[in-house]
Amino acid sequence: MTDPTPTASHFVNGTYFDDANGDELPVVFPATGETIATLNTATQATVDAALDAAQAALPAWRAMTGTERGRILRRAADLLRARNRELSELETLDTGKPLQETLVADAASGADALEYFGGIAAGLTGEHIQLADGDWAYTMREPLGVCVGIGAWNYPTQIACWKAAPALACGNTMVFKPSETTPLCTLKLAEILMEAGLPPGVFNVVQGRGDVGAALVSDTRVAKVSLTGSVPTGRKVYAAAAEQMKHVTMELGGKSPMIVFDDADIDDAVSAAINGNFYSSGQICSNGTRLLVQSGIYESFVERLTRRLTGAVIGDPRDEATNFGPMVSAMQREIVLGYIAKGKAEGARLVAGGDAIEGPGFYMQPTVFADVTDEMTIAREEIFGPVASVFRFEAEDEALSRANNTGFGLAGAVFTRDLARAHRVVAGLEAGTCWINTYNLTPVEMPFGGVKDSGVGRENAKAAIEHYSQLKSVYVAMGSVEAPF
Numbered sequence: 001m002t003d004p005t006p007t008a009s010h011f012v013n014g015t016y017f018d019d020a021n022g023d024e025l026p027v028v029f030p031a032t033g034e035t036i037a038t039l040n041t042a043t044q045a046t047v048d049a050a051l052d053a054a055q056a057a058l059p060a061w062r063a064m065t066g067t068e069r070g071r072i073l074r075r076a077a078d079l080l081r082a083r084n085r086e087l088s089e090l091e092t093l094d095t096g097k098p099l100q101e102t103l104v105a106d107a108a109s110g111a112d113a114l115e116y117f118g119g120i121a122a123g124l125t126g127e128h129i130q131l132a133d134g135d136w137a138y139t140m141r142e143p144l145g146v147c148v149g150i151g152a153w154n155y156p157t158q159i160a161c162w163k164a165a166p167a168l169a170c171g172n173t174m175v176f177k178p179s180e181t182t183p184l185c186t187l188k189l190a191e192i193l194m195e196a197g198l199p200p201g202v203f204n205v206v207q208g209r210g211d212v213g214a215a216l217v218s219d220t221r222v223a224k225v226s227l228t229g230s231v232p233t234g235r236k237v238y239a240a241a242a243e244q245m246k247h248v249t250m251e252l253g254g255k256s257p258m259i260v261f262d263d264a265d266i267d268d269a270v271s272a273a274i275n276g277n278f279y280s281s282g283q284i285c286s287n288g289t290r291l292l293v294q295s296g297i298y299e300s301f302v303e304r305l306t307r308r309l310t311g312a313v314i315g316d317p318r319d320e321a322t323n324f325g326p327m328v329s330a331m332q333r334e335i336v337l338g339y340i341a342k343g344k345a346e347g348a349r350l351v352a353g354g355d356a357i358e359g360p361g362f363y364m365q366p367t368v369f370a371d372v373t374d375e376m377t378i379a380r381e382e383i384f385g386p387v388a389s390v391f392r393f394e395a396e397d398e399a400l401s402r403a404n405n406t407g408f409g410l411a412g413a414v415f416t417r418d419l420a421r422a423h424r425v426v427a428g429l430e431a432g433t434c435w436i437n438t439y440n441l442t443p444v445e446m447p448f449g450g451v452k453d454s455g456v457g458r459e460n461a462k463a464a465i466e467h468y469s470q471l472k473s474v475y476v477a478m479g480s481v482e483a484p485f
């Protein structure tokens with residue numbers, strides 16, 4: 001296993017950096033509960049140093065051609081891929097996610113983002129607009145300035161890459177604050193970007209809790225904030241950013257519906273329900289935690305889903321045979337167990353799991369509730385753990401209106417062999433990201449993000465460029481200027 005101890009806690013202006021005055025930040029391996037590294041949080045002096053570095057690096061970085069910037073990002077993508085095992089092991093130590101997952105889902109997804117945005121950096125242009133009387137206009141696509149990225153703990157490498165790659169491709173610089181629960185992986189990304197040729201100060205990492213995030217968001221040097229986190233944090237960060245009219249991207253929580261019709265391929269739907277509820281021990285924002293199943297296949301779906309859970313290999317996430325690891329922290333497991341207690345108390349039928357697993361680490365059983373009704377707490381609130389809820393429905397319009405009866409709007413899916421119905425239902429879903437007959441696939445080529453309380457803006461694909469750049473319009477007069485007097 002790779003050594004989790006970083007050279008220092010922060011990465012500022014091209015080098016590792018420690019802040020002796022910061023608070024202790026222990027990193028706990030979720031599979032054992034042991035502290036595997038101790039970092040320190042950033043004081044205001046470190047926040048200042050990082051923002052100063054990002055500001056100082058901005059003029060030269062934005063003056064480079066997109067081709068030059070893209071070349072560095074693509075080189076970083078190659079380095080991420082070459083070091084996939086080491087980075088995956090670190091991701092596993094940071095998050096507790098099984099190595100079986102991290103080997104394919106984390107540095108690999110980060111490399112895809114760096115490669116994609118590295119590839120399109122050279123093609124980021126404005127447009128020419130022909131006007132009356134020979135006049136014309138053109139637009140220039142300009143970077144926003146110093147961007148701040150703030151991450152959640154479930155996908156530390158991926159979240160940092162999904163934000164840094166488009167930001168840097170557009171000529172911005174960035175200060176990134178990882179989640180205090182998983183601070184290790186982003187430091188490695190900073191190191192790799194430097195090795196790929198990124199100038200010092202273009203990408204900086206500062207560690208800390210919410211107060212460090214808040215200090216970054218309210219700083220006048222910052223032009224844009226991209227947060228991945230919960231809705232309550234999103235509200236605070238959005239409000240603070242609005243004070244200074246900063247740009248925002250908000251990637252927040254969800255309570256996404258997966259609608260399974262009688263004519264669906266039931267095994268595919270069950271597989272998707274497993275991926276969309278139990279991968280990463282259910283700690284995925286876009287999970288399809290509301291499984292709306294039509295009455296004709298309802299019992300069969302519940303029975304097959306429950307049976308398939310016996311295939312979960314629960315164990316040490318460092319063992320590649322393990323496919324279901326611990327929760328990220330004792331606190332997160334307590335929150336999830338609290339929701340399970342509410343589910344039982346409010347009358348949902350517990351058909352699988354429901355308990356913590358005794359022993360070291362923050363393990364719990366994959367859990368399924370059937371006969372969940374729309375007003376129950378587990379039907380309305382984001383649980384962010386391995387808990388699936390199955391609901392029964394009769395008719396298409398009923399399923400759609402119940403699916404949309406939530407403040408969230410991150411994702412949704414429909415399972416049916418009737419493709420006309422699939423497109424009709426997806427068109428009616430109030431969700432930013434939808435799937436037909438699959439779940440939770442988020443390739444970099446496809447925009448990802450939410451509507452309603454689940455967020456603002458999009459990550460990935462060409463859509464992300466709109467959120468890390470702004471247009472300057474230039475009107476060019478070709479004739480003389482007329483005036484009334």
Ligand SMILES: NC(=O)c1ccc[n+]([C@@H]2O[C@H](COP(=O)([O-])OP(=O)(O)OC[C@H]3O[C@@H](n4cnc5c(N)ncnc54)[C@H](O)[C@@H]3O)[C@@H](O)[C@H]2O)c1
Nearest residue numbers: 151152153178179209210213214229230233251252253285
């Ligand atoms: N939509 C997405 O892409 C996506 C992806 C992953 C996770 N999430 C969501 O993230 C949540 C789980 O992650 P979490 O528990 O780390 O979320 P969280 O909201 O508690 O914290 C997210 C980040 O915000 C920081 N923060 C907290 N208060 C802040 C403040 N006042 N100002 C600035 N920063 C502040 C935290 O330190 C952390 O780095 C879930 O709701 C999940 O759905 C969303």
